[in-house]
Amino acid sequence: MLNLPFVIEILRMVHEWALAESIVRAVLDIMRERKLKTVLEVKIAIGQLQQIEIDIFRDALKEISEGTILKETKFSIEEEEAEFKCRNCGYTWKFSEIKESIKEDEAEAIHFIPELAHAIIRCPRCGSPDFIVVRGRGVRIVSLRGIT
């Protein structure tokens, strides 16, 4: 691992790497399943709740796919706003409206496991922790374009 550029040393340190790895592995699995020869493009949505460092995530995708048959594949990343709906009172709200009130260590917890939001975020109207993350939870594959 000597002589790696500094930026790559940093991205090895964060867990964005693990999520990028899961994407690459999943795309390879889908290729095998659907008997695709090439994958031209993979569209990935990154939910705002998880607060992924997008640049690091993109670099990790690049480095991991480099050594595979996906080295030419385009990974398009779009951010997805996070929205919640209270199961208790029906109120809906956006992550952006409450983001300020979340402390650093709390954001760190949600960054690892987005469900930990249930220990931290509460319905702004009724105070219940019993809400649904309607959208914008974490990392997911939206679509995939390939050639059989």
Next chain:
Amino acid sequence: MLNLPFVIEILRMVHEWALAESIVRAVLDIMRERKLKTVLEVKIAIGQLQQIEIDIFRDALKEISEGTILKETKFSIEEEEAEFKCRNCGYTWKFSEIKESIKEDEAEAIHFIPELAHAIIRCPRCGSPDFIVVRGRGVRIVSLRGIT
């Protein structure tokens, strides 16, 4: 309760009545919430899994709504085929394919609480009881047409 026609005596005996009551109550709630003056039509889907007696259900709807402002409302009922997907192996199947294998007392249990299917039905491919009822579970309101 004397002098009621015989058919109505029977429909009081089955629990379809309770579900019909919940529909009428829900429509009245929606009317109040959305400030509707009249509800012209309510579309109801009846999931095949629950094996509701549709005629009885329809008669119950009629009798219950009679005494309310919904007496002119049209209740359209459509059946919804039940489909399952195994969480363990991904296999999907239809209720109609396995219906024959379900015993009478088992069907009765599912009729009361459709989730009891998890004690009775298993994935035809891998045997797991860990499946999703993709559609056709029970009674639900699909849409409602009204005038404000």
Next chain:
Amino acid sequence: MMDPRISIIPERIKDVKRRIAIVSGKGGVGKTVLASLLALGLSSMGKIVGLLDLDFNGPSCHIVLGIPEDTSIKEEKGIIPPLFNGIRFMSLELFVKERALPLRGDDISNAIIELLAITRWGSLDYLIIDTPPGTSDELLDILRLIDGLETLIVTIPSKLALKTVSRLLNLLKMVNTNIIGIIENMSKGTDMVREFARREGIRYLGSIPYDEKLEEALGDVDALKRTSISESITTILHKIIGLKITR
């Protein structure tokens, strides 16, 4: 579209005066034994009582009270909970009879809503609800669906139980439920739970001894009434009955 079944739930329990869930967060502390004996005790005192077993993955109230699994369910504009020893009883056990019932959270939630929507409890002085351990779907659903729900917390005197009870209390305080208080089961005569209740600002309702005769008495209502557990429960019930609940 809105779930129609939720609309009818208030109607189904409108004549139920007090709705009490036996909760803990922790498993194996005696929720089921106490829920069953509380129902039995209330019935002996002449109250009209219902008992609802919401521990779908491991229903056991019927074992404690010796309720036969082959009881048939009566339908009448819904389902009428069968009556045993003066207790109106409802449990999925009456339908599944010993089969494994591996339900995920969304199934549990769906089944609770269905059960509450179709069960006609009629007039009750008390509805006692037995719950599974944890703070998951069962608890969250009764908290949102049953208006005026009171909770009765059960614990044993152990650090492991109290840490979990403390988490549960955090939740109960968030959602503004009526916490009746805490019962110390399998007491060892220490003041660990009493102290805990004081710190948490909740009522300490009393302690119940470990009674090794319980195991033998399971399923036999008369034998159950002779245990020292039933005796302690009577004392606790007098406190609970005396409380005025504002909804």
Next chain:
Amino acid sequence: MMDPRISIIPERIKDVKRRIAIVSGKGGVGKTVLASLLALGLSSMGKIVGLLDLDFNGPSCHIVLGIPEDTSIKEEKGIIPPLFNGIRFMSLELFVKERALPLRGDDISNAIIELLAITRWGSLDYLIIDTPPGTSDELLDILRLIDGLETLIVTIPSKLALKTVSRLLNLLKMVNTNIIGIIENMSKGTDMVREFARREGIRYLGSIPYDEKLEEALGDVDALKRTSISESITTILHKIIGLKITR
């Protein structure tokens, strides 16, 4: 679209030789105490051990082993479980620190998948998984996600526990998991559990006495090792280690 996180799970545990879930169906039978002491025992025998606490609504392994809640998590192409007394440990407790965490089933499922996808266990001889009571999302998910999962059943000698264990066994037999056998905790010297094991056709692994010194020893690894529970566990571990597992 397929969940990408599920694709990476086999890779994350590929160097974990045996994956053992401590299960019961029933709460309060000692799953957490035994999972923790089994991990400790294996580590004392020189095995490389991981311990994963999947009881999200009431995580407690860290209390048994005295693992400080303020441990920081190391990230390195994922998260590396911190090491305590020779045990690689992972629990949501390390992130939430005593807060209430009321998760519904779908959240539990999501959190398990996320945790399994990002945790790098490295090479382990044993991964011990503590589970909550019930047969819901946690159990169903590890059964479908962890290839070659073995289950170790814990019970106490009580009708109430055995009825629930019996339901669990129905499920485990359906999904073709490797059932190592059953441990009788808080034994009373009766043959109730041994008989049950025989009837169900599963291995009876041994009994563990009720040790009233346990409560005092919680959180203190050296004191735990001196309990009679640890002693019985050593005997049981020798049986478990001897088993050849075919995946």
